[in-house]
Amino acid sequence: MNILEKISLDMAEFSKSEKKxxxxxxxxxxxxxxxxxxxxxxxxxxxxxxVNRFCRRLDTKGYPDFKLHLAQSLANGTPYxxxxxxxxxxxxxxTNKIFESTMAALEVARQSVDIAMVxxxxxxxxxxxxxxxxxxxxxxxxxxDAVNKFFRFNVPVVxxxxxxxxxxxxxxxxxxxxxxxxxxxxxxKSLVDVANIARENDATVIGITTEGSPLSKACNYVLxxxxxxxxxxxxxxxxxxxQLTLIDVLATGFTLRRGNKFRENLKRVKDxxxxxxxxxxxxx
Amino acid sequence: MNILEKISLDMAEFSKSEKKxxxxxxxxxxxxxxxxxxxxxxxxxxxxxxVNRFCRRLDTKGYPDFKLHLAQSLANGTPYxxxxxxxxxxxxxxTNKIFESTMAALEVARQSVDIAMVxxxxxxxxxxxxxxxxxxxxxxxxxxDAVNKFFRFNVPVVxxxxxxxxxxxxxxxxxxxxxxxxxxxxxxKSLVDVANIARENDATVIGITTEGSPLSKACNYVLxxxxxxxxxxxxxxxxxxxQLTLIDVLATGFTLRRGNKFRENLKRVKDxxxxxxxxxxxxx
DNA sequence: AAATATTTGTAATTTTACTACATTTGTAGT
DNA sequence: ACTACAAATGTAGTAAAATTACAAATATTT
Numbered sequence: 001m002n003i004l005e006k007i008s009l010d011m012a013e014f015s016k017s018e019k020k021x022x023x024x025x026x027x028x029x030x031x032x033x034x035x036x037x038x039x040x041x042x043x044x045x046x047x048x049x050x051v052n053r054f055c056r057r058l059d060t061k062g063y064p065d066f067k068l069h070l071a072q073s074l075a076n077g078t079p080y081x082x083x084x085x086x087x088x089x090x091x092x093x094x095t096n097k098i099f100e101s102t103m104a105a106l107e108v109a110r111q112s113v114d115i116a117m118v119x120x121x122x123x124x125x126x127x128x129x130x131x132x133x134x135x136x137x138x139x140x141x142x143x144x145d146a147v148n149k150f151f152r153f154n155v156p157v158v159x160x161x162x163x164x165x166x167x168x169x170x171x172x173x174x175x176x177x178x179x180x181x182x183x184x185x186x187x188x189k190s191l192v193d194v195a196n197i198a199r200e201n202d203a204t205v206i207g208i209t210t211e212g213s214p215l216s217k218a219c220n221y222v223l224x225x226x227x228x229x230x231x232x233x234x235x236x237x238x239x240x241x242x243q244l245t246l247i248d249v250l251a252t253g254f255t256l257r258r259g260n261k262f263r264e265n266l267k268r269v270k271d272x273x274x275x276x277x278x279x280x281x282x283x284x
Numbered sequence: 285m286n287i288l289e290k291i292s293l294d295m296a297e298f299s300k301s302e303k304k305x306x307x308x309x310x311x312x313x314x315x316x317x318x319x320x321x322x323x324x325x326x327x328x329x330x331x332x333x334x335v336n337r338f339c340r341r342l343d344t345k346g347y348p349d350f351k352l353h354l355a356q357s358l359a360n361g362t363p364y365x366x367x368x369x370x371x372x373x374x375x376x377x378x379t380n381k382i383f384e385s386t387m388a389a390l391e392v393a394r395q396s397v398d399i400a401m402v403x404x405x406x407x408x409x410x411x412x413x414x415x416x417x418x419x420x421x422x423x424x425x426x427x428x429d430a431v432n433k434f435f436r437f438n439v440p441v442v443x444x445x446x447x448x449x450x451x452x453x454x455x456x457x458x459x460x461x462x463x464x465x466x467x468x469x470x471x472x473k474s475l476v477d478v479a480n481i482a483r484e485n486d487a488t489v490i491g492i493t494t495e496g497s498p499l500s501k502a503c504n505y506v507l508x509x510x511x512x513x514x515x516x517x518x519x520x521x522x523x524x525x526x527q528l529t530l531i532d533v534l535a536t537g538f539t540l541r542r543g544n545k546f547r548e549n550l551k552r553v554k555d556x557x558x559x560x561x562x563x564x565x566x567x568x
Numbered sequence: 569a570a571a572t573a574t575t576t577g578t579a580a581t582t583t584t585a586c587t588a589c590a591t592t593t594g595t596a597g598t
Numbered sequence: 599a600c601t602a603c604a605a606a607t608g609t610a611g612t613a614a615a616a617t618t619a620c621a622a623a624t625a626t627t628t
Contacts, residue, residue: 015606033352037585047608052586063585064348064615068317068355075356085536087543091403094540098533099394103387110383119375141429145524148422237532240429241525248521249382252369256378259371299575321616331577336617347616348584575624584615593606598599 003069004029005104006058014057017046021054025070033071037063098237105227105238106245112226113246121223122253124204128178130156132198134166135182136191142182142243149251153258166194173203180206184227184239186213195219208243287353288313290342298341301330305338309354317355321347382521389511389522390529396510397530405507406537408488412462414440416487418450419466420475426466426527433535437542450478457487464490468511468523470497479503492527 007022014022021044025032032040041048055066084101085094125131131150133143143159150157160166173179179198183191186209195218199205207219216222225246227239291306298306305328309316316324325332339350368385369378409415415434417427427443434441444450457463463482467475470493479502483489491503500506509530511523 017607034349036583038583048585049587049609050607053607064351065318067348067352071352071355072359075359085540087540089540091406091537092399094536095397095399095402095533096394098536099390099397099529102529102532103390106383106387106390110380113379113383115376115379118379122375138429138432141425141432144428145422145425148425241528244525244528245383245386248386249379252378252382253375256369256371256373301576320614322614332616333578333618334576337576569628571626571628573624573626575622577622578620579618580620581616581618583617584613586611586613588611589609591606591608593604595604596602598601 002073003058003060003066004073010058014054017044017050018054018057020044020046021051029070029074033067033074102238102241105242109225109227109242109245112224113249114223117221117223118249118253121206121221122250122257124178124206124221125150125250125254126257127176128155128204129176130158130173130178132169132173132177132179132203133157133159133182134170134179134191134194136161136163136188138240139182139184139243142240142247143180145244146180146182146247146251149247150254153251153254163190163194167197170194170198170203171201173198173201175202176204178204178206180208181215181219182208182243183213183215184210184243186210186215188215191215192218208246286357287342287344287350288357294342298338301328301334302338302341304328304330305335313354313358317351317358386522386525389526393509393511393526393529396508397533398508401505401507402533402537405490405505406534406541408462408490408505409434409534409538410541411460412439412488413460414442414457414462416453416457416461416463416482417441417443417466418454418463418475418478420445420447420472422524423466423468423527426524426531429528430464430466430531430535433531434538437535437538447474447478451481454478454482454487455485457482457485459486460488462488462490464492465499465503466492466527467497467499468494468527470494470499472499475499476502492530 004026007026011019011022021040024040024044031043035043037048037051041051044051052063055063058066058069060066060069085097089097133146133150135143140161147157147159158169160169170179179195181191181195186192186207192214195205195207195215199218199220204221205219206221206223207215208223208225209215209219210226211222211224216224223246225239225242227242288310291310295303295306305324308324308328315327319327321332321335325335328335336347339347342350342353344350344353369381373381417430417434419427424445431441431443442453444453454463463479465475465479470476470491476498479489479491479499483502483504488505489503490505490507491499492507492509493499493503494510495506495508500508507530509523509526511526
């Protein structure tokens, strides 16, 4: 396992001084691998043995061995870890932390995606007579985006923010229609209600939500995403990005299934938009 | 560059003893990274300084530095790159490619962000009497999301999909109000028109768009994002994710600027949502 | 074959990491 | 509030590792 992730994961188990070391390393791992134990100890304001103990706590043989692991983590292409923003961060720190946390979350999400389920859902979507996307709050904008994508496919696709419209829409659903519900927690009551209505009316109900949630139980198929949500700032951030990316995956799967001729069609849709735009100087 | 490749490439330039060292390393690099210079010298039947010289010939600082490079080569990580989906990809391939391309795009975006401008925009937002978000098509859902975030801050924030409503809203804007326009290309005519109206009415106009685009010229401030857009499938994907992440950055900067007491407030907003949810079994 | 250049090794030096032990800090019980 | 114990951190000494300077050996050139 990536040792950088492990450090941020084990953060709770570290002692006060060990945390100092961890923070210095996470803040700038590139510097850490090129420092001696003495230099790192000084940077962290701790003694050398503390650094050594820190390394051993991470199941390495000692400091040199730790550096080796660290170097491998950095080479791995993912120096991205869920780094929490704190109140003393300047613009440079919080900007980088948020981008990196988002990338880290995407990596975790990628590994948690059930590929077989993606394939099945793409199957269902290509055969659907109608596709609906429902979500509330932050997930509503994900639905909005999904509609924007699937609309280009010339498929009947709908979305309502309004909970009553959602209910009515599901009430009228029938076999062969697919309804996708998006919710990170999967515990929004009214959305679960709507999902149940859709299911009672024989629609194929798909959830993009957390495994085992109330919403997931109301669905025929669940595409679960595990994302380490950053709760520090009380806002959904990474979960939403992961959902959007998953929508991109579904849309891509959809176009691939439809074949080459279909992609010509997509190009036409895009060309249509061209007239609403200023031309570029460069040809493209 | 991968140092293992470099070793086999430079083989011709090595002296007799250095070749011995190179062969031992190539034969079993995993062992090499866990050996001391003395052990490796013994394995290669050469003296310690010879190993040291061998390392320097490969443009490393010395033996420990060489081991670091070697470890990174062995980590064999495929850094995230923009991998294009092709028509023969199965679900596993396209899923991973899309996640990886998205991560790669975020990395590029992160490096292209103008931190000073982020700081200035956060400044403007905290002082704004009203904040508006306008975008069309795929960018509309980004606006939707931005509103969802900033609304929690108890700031007057508005968003319209409707181009006429956007015009009217900007017509009535005044000094001290901030209008943010989101568009990847920055070449959507009607949006540029609206931006000009906003500017004529003394609003502070901010663009999240490509540098040098028509839209960027209509703005007082531009937050440019360079994203390698995947044009294969004729859909905006990565650009949108980058925009959303940038919105997250702005929202985070906003909350940090407002201080601790303000974050208590955010927690209250979140707690309010709790009543609309099914409770979790675990306490949280 | 002698002279020079290049490579390689030996031994001393310096740097680095580790261990044992002492001190401090924190915690629980009287 | 104090004592006793446990956990944590640091100090100083020791061991190990890497590097340097220099000497010996091996090629190379004339």
